[in-house]
Amino acid sequence: MKSGDTHNLMPDSVSPASAPLAALPFPWVPRWQTLLSSLAMARQPIANLNRVHANYGDTVGLHLGGIRPCYSTRDPTLVQHILQKNHRRYLKSDLTHGLIRYIGRGLLTNEGPDWLRQRRLIQPGFHRQRLTGLTHLMQAAAAGWVHELQTRTAAGPAVVDIHEAMTRVAFRVISQATFGASMSDAARDRLSEVLTQIQAFYVRTIRQPYLRPWLQGIGSYQRHQVLSQELQELVRGYIRQRQQAGPGTTPPDDLLQMLLDARYEDTGEPMTEEQLVDEANILLLAGHETSANALSWLFYLLAEHPAVATQVRTELEAAGLLHRPAGFEELARLPYAMQVIQETMRLYPPAWILDRVALEDDEFQGRPIPKGTLFSLYLYGLHRHPTLWPEPDAFRPERFAVGAQPPVPAYAYLPFGGGPRLCIGNHFALTEIQVVLLETLRQFSVAPVAATPVAPVPLITLRPQTGLHLRFERLG
Template sequence: MSKLSLPPLMPGGFLFGSGPEAVADPLALYTRAQRTLGDVVRLRGIPGINWYLVTHPAGVEHVLKTRGKNYRKPDRFNAPVRMLAGNGILAAEGDTWLQNRRLMQPAFHRQRLAGLVAQMAQAAELAAERWDRLAAEGAVVEVGEEMLRLTLRIVGTTLFSHDLSGEANVLGTAIRTAFQHVSMRMTMPFAPPAWLPTRENRRFAAARDVVHRTVDDMIAERRRSGQERPDLLQMLLDARDAETGARMDDRQVRHEALTLMIAGHETAAASLSWTWHLLSGNPGAAAKLREELDAVLGGRTPGVEDLPRLPYTRAVFDETLRLYPPAWGQPRESVEEDEIGGYRIPARNIVMVSQWVTHRRPDLWDRPDAFVPERFVGAGPGTFPPFAYYPFGGGARQCIGSSFALMEAQVVLATLAQRFELESVPGHEVVPDATFTLRPRNGVRMRIRRRTPSPAAVPA
């Protein structure tokens, strides 16, 4: 295998190669690399440091699934995540990850998640009441902040049976501050050590303490009360390994609960923000969405039984995830030397697969940069090549919360889109910010308008 050639090298600066652009604008860099040099590309950082971009579905499948054991999450990813969320399933490796995943998997069985839909709908109804007031005032809102408040309420009630939305200013700010620090440590090659009392390190430590204290207090209260509740925290506390009978201790419960709270709050809010932005710019798709909601729901709150009857609503979110996947790229580190696409991949090198690039490849998608939800209506196995579309990753480490996220998005869109129209504010530029989560830089400023469902709409 060592006789194989390395992939073509992306041109870059003399001293730092492509490193500065990978930090400043990775989406543009990786898109240009694929369009210029093909399916497997080598990029250079400082002298002696290379990493590899893989964007063809067959190569992505090789990295994430077929040879997944040869590609671990790199320490540059795991170490900053562990600073915030401990050794939960997001950052754990090997046997620890496998045991934790087995313990958590039953909590995310589709039938169990279905029981949480009513709580999601209740949270969306409370958001609708707030939007009623804002619409009456003709208010312009930052939709990202609105979605963060809503997803924090949903993750609080479904995970802890506790409404966290009242703590959105403190807890939400703490989560975002901590995320920014984690992202900085992933991308900056010479970040100061965590023990150094720099201003940035102190800000992160304070934010982390707020998040940890919130979760620890709720776990301790559950233990003290002895009450069992139908939420994800209870499922974590009750979880047993089917093979060993082992349970999680409180420290591990904290790590997994933190992972679910942080990821479920931030990524869902970012994706829903992009959805409202795309609907505003595509009035035909927005009208088709409202037509489906009027016909099926007729103004009422959706229940779990309604979700299969809302295929276009689901397709709107699927298409959002294609264009703006919250996990826009996933780094891996090769354990042993390997071959991808006819090229040699050396051992102990970073391999990046990028949803952003693969989801927008012109050879895979018709009108790749256009918002076309119809492409997902009726889509099933075999509609697209495997790993042409993988917003939740793939292989053994596919996101455990994918079904939760899809249910949540349908409930939120179905509840709010049938009652409100969101109109983009002219002159406000919305661009992607590719940090830990693909968020809209500078937010999404929109005006909320109340709408009246079609009088001809009769629930089917």
């Protein structure tokens, strides 16, 4: 795709490694210690980061992989400073920009004036009014999943790999919302497969940088570049097909059409084909694994807490929605269902960590932050902060009720990020999750299969272990 393109959008002079660590005003884990624990950190980053924060405080310096200096923070004030108050001084790091090589330069990976221009152009496509039209696609994907469950439970309760199932549902939703309902199952499966392979490879190169020469030697980079080309061509094919549609055809109400119809305010021009391909790719990437993980954790928690599932059904019944799907406008009448989703994403934020680098010298509460300082905004730790949340590890959806005491602490709950780079698909995702949740609980109960708690696997997103099995049964 963009070979030779700059994958790192930082100016050359800004390198995280260039920050003078000794001058930095937060505590540091001794380097020998991070070196010793680098394998444990790679294998179990959450347990290790929690331990480091418990020992050193809310912001702590450490060497990623024993090599790369970085601050991990779970301090809401610092997180707000970086994402919102002083956002102009921070960019995403090469950890995010590295994706450009495979997925392209779309909203998620772009920076600066280019990003702002694209964001302004695309934002209207995600407005509430537009979501009304997309809800029927979500309903259709939810109906497909419920139909599958009906078949599988026809002879009695069935054990389902929920993460595998939710990945399919979420990909169906985002691919249909982007390209319309015309995509064949085979094309969708291929698209999903290619994206999954690219992502898994990318994570590997980040997690185990010492493998890079070997991966290079065995041709892995080249193979994934070919996959990336295939992704481009698949997406380009859909764009051209749409552009060539005859004048008599009514344009579908999907995200691709929104991207095609959008015009820059200053020039009145549409996006180029390259931009269209990149933005469509980014929507597919950003919009499926995150939602799939949120849905998987949601059903996992409901299986563990049947009383919460019962309360969601009680709410549905009181709203007269137990025997038919809820329409978009009716979802607002189900606040408890939304609290259950919010609490799920507190305990298991699909985007569990965000990266930022200081573009120039900055200051936080009188402490200097030199240009090039790399930050990991540790959302998982923020969401379970022991002094910000009462019983931080407990699943208590009522925390998010209007007027709940204590209120949700400011900038301590950021499943969709914050500031100007807040997730553009947040309402889309919440609607999708609500629709799938309600359609499932209307007809099925869900129970755990294994007695042991499921551990999260933190890759780019926070996944459950492969093979998260739950038991579904038709309600009488």
